[in-house]
Amino acid sequence: MKDWRRPRPATLRRQRILRGEGSLDGRPQSIWCDNDYLGLSHEPRVREALTVAASLYGTGAGASPLITGYTEAHRHLEERLATFTGRDRALVFSAGYLTNLGTVQALAERGDTLIEDRLNHASLLDAARLSRAKCLRYRHADAADAARLLQEHHARLVLTDGVFSMDGDTAPIAELAAAAHTRDALLMCDDAHGIGVLGNQGGGLLEEAGLLQADVPLLVGTLGKALGAQGGFAAGPADLIEHLLQYARSYGYSTALAPPLAAAADRALQLLIDEPEHQARLRDNIDYFRQCADQQGLPLQPSRTAIQPLILGDPESALAASRSLSEQGFAVSAIRPPTVPEDTSRLRITLSARHTRGQIERFCGALAACPSVKLAQ
Ligand SMILES: Cc1ncc(COP(=O)(O)O)c(C=O)c1O
Structure with a gap:
């Protein structure tokens, strides 16, 4: 029989359990890596449309x-x-x-x-x-x-x-x-x-x-x-x-x-x-994140979108940064090869209209204090 095991990657991927909006694997976390850019998956009118359709269809x-x-x-x-x-x-x-x-x-x-x-x-x-x-x-x-x-x-x-x-x-x-x-x-x-x-x-x-x-x-x-x-x-x-x-x-x-x-x-x-305000809030958050990150000396990429990667190089550095941020209540996943090219492992940071300016400031502070982020600066 074929052996389905592959050479063991540096660290295997795993799932984490999200509960409601604010907890991951039982820990309170703010999310900085999903793609719900406008926060619409929690918008009451969107949820209501879903419920009404479920009762109909x-x-x-x-x-x-x-x-x-x-x-x-x-x-x-x-x-x-x-x-x-x-x-x-x-x-x-x-x-x-x-x-x-x-x-x-x-x-x-x-x-x-x-x-x-x-x-x-x-x-x-x-x-x-x-x-x-x-x-x-x-x-x-x-x-x-x-x-x-x-x-x-x-x-x-x-x-x-x-x-x-x-x-x-x-x-x-x-x-x-x-x-x-x-x-x-x-x-x-x-x-x-x-x-x-x-x-x-x-x-x-x-x-x-x-x-x-x-x-x-x-x-x-x-x-x-x-x-x-x-x-x-x-x-x-x-x-x-x-x-x-x-x-x-x-x-x-x-x-x-x-x-x-x-x-x-x-x-x-x-x-x-x-309602253009959803998109306007996101754009404001993207600009504010870049401004705060710049003040902290974080090595940003030339992106004007909700995706703001922080490239750290080797997978271990990205994983260490992700773990350290998680301990402080910030969920950002480490992205490693083969998803990205060798030596470009990163934190794939995403912004959302849901984030507040205060959250962005605290997040940038935590990023700048991460030892593996400091090494990449
Ligand atoms: C560029 C791009 N296309 C397609 C997809 C797949 O979309 P979906 O998640 O709806 O399957 C993704 C998702 O990550 C993506 O980033």
Whole structure:
């Protein structure tokens, strides 16, 4: 029988139990590493939308969306997403990860070539593998390198994160759009961490850059981060989205997103659109964190998003910092290879609209006092 054990990593990953908002593994903790950027997963009106939908539809969808799992809640959400993203049509999947797997698998196959950023999220890398297309990776955020690969290999698809999940920086999206357009390739942007954070209306990197469907045909995102729910979506030209509905296997061969979560995401999206204060509070917190961190001499990365990594180098330093912060009541997880490249283990710090200025000041003070953070300064 195959031995499933792998060489033991420096320290194995483990789960911790979150209770309510304020305790992790039984210890009071404030959270500095989740993706609930606007705090909408605890918003009373979002929770109410979920409860009302649960009494109407039940807890789960009970079937694939192509059987009987598709409800009015899904349809409303898709319509709102299409309008919000300025695209013809949107399709809701049961996770962002599954959106990427299904979308790329439906658009590329063996014999095709696709190109993607070296630091794209794991779901885009896995999606390329699943499609069996040849996958070439260009240097991180380097549109000239992408253009070179497009020219040399006649790639059919270009895949990029909008906001990079571990670094918080953004793709050179206008330059990538121009390069893809010149070579007649389809550009797909996964803006899981940009939606709700960037752009005047919270529409993400594409809204901020003023890029429309004609420039970046396919926008994918998740409902599980700034929108505080769960699920994912692809938005784009009607014929392309219809193609995904027909051929994305993770769409048709999986139980539809639970209707209460579709209703919660829909309500959260409505709040994002109608109440700019959620996004404004987040932005204010990001700026304040950077200001406090700078005063403490912390080595920040050039990120203007909710993701503010502190790169510490080796996994042990990142783990030691995470443990020390946890003892003081701050939860920040250590991110290590293979999630990030060797020698770039880090604290992936995230900001949320829920944080207060006082919390940010105390957190920055605790970070600066961490011995392994001091060593990296
Ligand atoms: C860029 C990016 N895309 C997709 C996903 C997956 O989304 P979900 O958590 O909804 O499966 C993530 C999640 O971490 C992500 O960071």
